[in-house]
Amino acid sequence: MESRFTETHQKLSEDGHESECDKIAHLLDLMIDGEASTEEQAYFNTHIEECVPCFESHQKQKLLKGLVSGHLKRVIVPESLALSIKARIQETV
Amino acid sequence: MxxxxxxxxxxxxxxxxxxxxxxxxxxxxxxxxxxxxxxxxxxxxxxxxxxxxxxxxxxxxxxxxxxxxxxxxxxxxxxxxxxxxxSKQPAKVDYSEVEGYYNSDDVEGEGGVASTTDMRTESVQDLIGDEVASALNALPVDFRTVIILCDLEGFTYEEMAKILDIPIGTVRSRLHRARNSLKEKLEKYAKSMGYNS
Known part of the structure; x- marks a missing residue:
């Protein structure tokens, strides 16, 4: 199944559809960041249904974003910080 | 009001x-x-x-x-x-943060046979977090900034443009380059975790 998709994709590439994959690559960030317009989303989703490499790029980009948003530890704010900010503000006229 | x-x-x-x-x-x-x-x-x-x-x-x-x-x-x-x-010193790589957590392997060892699946999962999560942190910290500050604003704080491109005083187009291209750079740094690690390219 997969190889058939790839074959189709390669044939399309030779026919000049390469630029379509380039367009998809430009939309990757917009898609994972929720910044793509409705038209862009539709275009993107239709394409990745048929194109395995672009589908995989999308998965990888989502994974990368998820690594930062889901795994990067937040540092704990020192308790004294809020207090010293308040104190310094009260001193300010 | x-x-x-x-x-x-x-x-x-x-x-x-x-x-x-x-x-x-x-x-x-x-x-x-x-x-x-x-x-x-x-x-x-x-x-x-x-x-x-x-x-x-x-x-x-x-x-x-x-x-x-x-x-x-x-x-x-x-x-x-x-x-x-x-602070004129060159960009520091944050090893101290990593050091603090890298002992999680030992913790598992000390726990002995009783160490649960939950604990193991937790230490894997820690390790991934450490890996992401050191990769991110090794990026130039401009790249680090856009990734934090976007992926950690969830700002929109428009908000990022205002925060950074740059056009949205620049936000997009900087974010793209930053992610490529981060991807490169994490790739080796990702492969070892079974995410093959």
Whole structure:
């Protein structure tokens, strides 16, 4: 199944559809960041249904974003910080 | 609120409003400062400086507008204008943070046979977090910044453009290059975790 998709994709590439994959690559960030317009989303989703490499790029980009948003530890704010900010503000006229 | 124009708030009113609207941003702001400076004391100073500036300009802050983006912008500017000049040392890679957590392997060992699947999963999560942190910290500060603003704090491109004072197109291209760079650094690790390219 997969190889058939790839074959189709390669044939399309030779026919000049390469630029379509380039367009998809430009939309990757917009898609994972929720910044793509409705038209862009539709275009993107239709394409990745048929194109395995672009589908995989999308998965990888989502994974990368998820690594930062889901795994990067937040540092704990020192308790004294809020207090010293308040104190310094009260001193300010 | 409509009568606020022309009417001077008392010091108490101003302080109360300031605390109610801007202090809730303390946590993300401190995290941002820490990711920029990679040092807790520096982050502390930078955040205090940011709040003092915000207080001075609080009259220009429109109630109900994006307080978080406003504070992030002030902090980013303080970092560029004053902070970077002060600390002339080259960008540090944050090993100390990693050191603190890398012992999680030992913890599992010490737990002996009783160590549960949950614990193991947790230490794997820690390791991934450490790996992401050191890869991120090794990026140039401009790249680090866009990734933090976008992926950690969830700002929109438009908000990021305002915070960083750059056009949206530049936000997009910088984010793209930053992610490629981060991807490169994480690729080896990802492969070892079974995400083959």
């Amino acid at each position: 409509s009568e606020q124009t022309g009417k001077q708030l008392s010091k108490e009113e101003k302080d109360a409003r300031f605390e109610a609207e801007l202090l809730p941003v303390l946590d993300p702001l401190y995290n941002f400062a820490y990711r920029l400076t990679l040092d807790e004391d520096d982050a502390n100073d930078l955040v205090q400086e940011t709040y003092l500036k915000a207080y001075r300009f609080f009259d220009y802050f429109e109630q109900g507008t994006n307080a978080k983006a406003w504070l992030f912008r002030i902090l980013k500017n303080s970092f560029i204008n004053e902070f970077r000049k002060k």
